[in-house]
Amino acid sequence: MWLLLQLWPVFIIVVTSFIFMAAFQPYVAWLERRGIGRTAAVVLMMLAVLTVLIGMLVLVVPAIINEFNHLRQDLPADARPLDELLARLNINANLESRARDINWSTLVSGRAAVGYGEQVLFTVVSVFTVVVITVYLLIDARQLENFVFQFVPPGREPEVVQVLQSLGRVVGGYIRGQFITSAIIGLFTLAVCLATGVPSPVAFGVIAAIADIIPIAGAFLSIAPATVAALRESATQAAIVFALLLLYKQFEDHFLVPRVYARTLNLPPLIVLVVVLAGGELLGISGVLLALPAAAAARVGLDYYLDRRRALIGTQAEPHDEVLAPD
Amino acid sequence: MPEERGLGKCAHDHLSSYGFPTRPAQPFSFCSQCGNPMIWQCSHCQAPLPEDGDELMLAKFCRDCGKSYFDAESEHRDRD
Numbered sequence: 001m002w003l004l005l006q007l008w009p010v011f012i013i014v015v016t017s018f019i020f021m022a023a024f025q026p027y028v029a030w031l032e033r034r035g036i037g038r039t040a041a042v043v044l045m046m047l048a049v050l051t052v053l054i055g056m057l058v059l060v061v062p063a064i065i066n067e068f069n070h071l072r073q074d075l076p077a078d079a080r081p082l083d084e085l086l087a088r089l090n091i092n093a094n095l096e097s098r099a100r101d102i103n104w105s106t107l108v109s110g111r112a113a114v115g116y117g118e119q120v121l122f123t124v125v126s127v128f129t130v131v132v133i134t135v136y137l138l139i140d141a142r143q144l145e146n147f148v149f150q151f152v153p154p155g156r157e158p159e160v161v162q163v164l165q166s167l168g169r170v171v172g173g174y175i176r177g178q179f180i181t182s183a184i185i186g187l188f189t190l191a192v193c194l195a196t197g198v199p200s201p202v203a204f205g206v207i208a209a210i211a212d213i214i215p216i217a218g219a220f221l222s223i224a225p226a227t228v229a230a231l232r233e234s235a236t237q238a239a240i241v242f243a244l245l246l247l248y249k250q251f252e253d254h255f256l257v258p259r260v261y262a263r264t265l266n267l268p269p270l271i272v273l274v275v276v277l278a279g280g281e282l283l284g285i286s287g288v289l290l291a292l293p294a295a296a297a298a299r300v301g302l303d304y305y306l307d308r309r310r311a312l313i314g315t316q317a318e319p320h321d322e323v324l325a326p327d
Numbered sequence: 328m329p330e331e332r333g334l335g336k337c338a339h340d341h342l343s344s345y346g347f348p349t350r351p352a353q354p355f356s357f358c359s360q361c362g363n364p365m366i367w368q369c370s371h372c373q374a375p376l377p378e379d380g381d382e383l384m385l386a387k388f389c390r391d392c393g394k395s396y397f398d399a400e401s402e403h404r405d406r407d
Contacts, residue, residue, distance in 0.1 A: 142348070147350045155334060155342035155380025157350065311379065 010283055012286060013126060017133035019293050021141070022168045023175035024049075042138040046131060053127075056206045064205030067229065074098040074232065121199045163304050170296045177260040181252060182209040189226055196237050198230045208245075211251075214285075215276045215292055219249050271295070334376055334383055337363040338397040342380060366396055 004011065031041035042216035062170050086093045137144065145164075186209030193201030204226040208243045211221035222244040231238035272292070281292030332346025337358035343365060345351045354367040368375055374391035377383045388395050 019361065145348045149347060152347075153380075154344060157344045157347040157380075157382060158378050159333075159380070161347065311381065 009126075013129050013292070014133060016130050016286075017137055018174060019171055019290070020130065020134045020135040022096060022172035023179075024134070025141065025168060025172060026176075039139055042135055045138070046135055050131065056210070059202050060206050060210075063200040063207075066200065067225075070232065072104055075102070078232075084085060095130065104114050111155075159304070163300060166300045166303070169298055170300055171293050174214060174293050174296050177257075178213055180260050181256060182212045184256065185222060185248065185252060187210045188197075189222070189245065192241055192248075193226055193230075196230060196241055198237070198241060199233075200227055200229070202228060214288060216273065217288075219264055223249065333367055334378060334380065334398075335365045335367040336376070336383055336386075337361060337365050340384055342374055344384060369394070369396065 004036070024042075028038065028041045028045055031044060032038055074095050076099040079099045083093060084096075148164075149157070151158070161266050186205040189208035190201050190205030192198075193204050198204060207225050208222040211218045211225075214221060223242065224246060227238050227242045230241040272295070275291045275295045276288055279287030279289075279294070281287070283290065331342065331397065332350075334342060334355065335354060336342050337360075339361045340350070341358045341360045341363075343350075343355070343358065344357050345354045345367075354366040356365060357363065364377070369392060371394040372389060372392035374389055375392075376396075379388050383391055386396065
């Protein structure tokens with residue numbers, strides 16, 4: 001237990017790599033079936049993923065800096081209508097003068113800046129480590145399978161194969177489904193921003209796609225940035241952007257997600273909330289992101305346990321729900 | 328085309344498999360623990376054996392044709 005606590009960051013990195021391995025394995029197999037060697041297929045796959053990730057960063061970072069600069073300049077002017085509204089309610093908040101008095105250069109202390117720098121460096125190193133371990137896992141998938149089967153007693157092989165396949169299908173299906181829904185919301189946000197004249201439309205599309213990964217709070221985080229940017233243009237524009245993105249989220253939640261994931265997780269919303277909160281409490285943002293794939297894996301374990309129990313008491317097992325996210 | 332693999336047993340209920348990682352690629356004839364002949368399907372009707380290890384360990388008779396998997400046991404079976 002002490003060792004696990006000490007090695008917790010390493011454990012998380014390895015678990016994350018296994019999750020990505022499950023997600024990319026079908027695409028590597030697809031490339032292999034087309035005559036590309038396994039190592040080359042894995043390298044091609046990871047190059048494609050890294051290109052997308054770096055492309056996203058290149059688009060988003062300048063837009064965020066730009067928005068921050070706009071915020072600095074326009075905050076006093078933006079606070080004025082709010083001051084007027086509050087004055088009508090006999091509240092004298094003086095938001096405009098307070099906004100003017102903000103000393104932006106001292107807002108972030110030197111120590112905090114070093115702290116943020118360390119966090120950024122840690123994140124970059126962690127991402128790089130996950131990529132490297134995922135590459136190794138994908139290349140050595142067969143050796144890994146052989147290693148696992150050395151410990152499987154005779155007669156248990158079909159069960160182990162079934163559990164491993166279910167884990168790959170459910171966890172990988174969740175990640176692939178997330179890529180699909182993120183891509184669609186990103187494209188939709190891009191289209192809405194282009195149509196309504198919101199500045200930096202590509203960046204807001206990418207931000208919405210990234211925010212969509214975050215369970216629960218992602219709904220707000222994918223809508224808010226584009227709406228706030230539209231508010232700078234006009235209130236009507238902001239209302240249109242907000243309404244369209246909100247409508248899309250309803251479409252995603254009630255139409256798209258059930259079809260893409262089928263009932264991959266099949267967990268009640270309360271359990272999803274608890275799992276996400278627990279993940280956030282334990283591991284912060286990475287815990288929030290890992291919570292649902294972990295819950296999906298736990299569900300495979302639970303299904304296996306229930307199947308064994310049913311087999312022992314001699315009742316018929318219910319057929320399991322299949323994942324519809326494409327392999 | 329799915330890979331061919333399966334479970335088998337000998338008359339002493341030793342289980343084996345083929346086609347899985349680290350296991351032989353093809354079904355083999357004799358048990359590596361006791362040397363008795365292995366069966367990979369019902370020798371009377373060719374129905375597959377149970378795929379669950381626990382069930383296969385206990386199974387003595389084919390659930391499709393009702394005959395014993397191993398002839399010696401068939402002779403001792405009390406049909407009443």
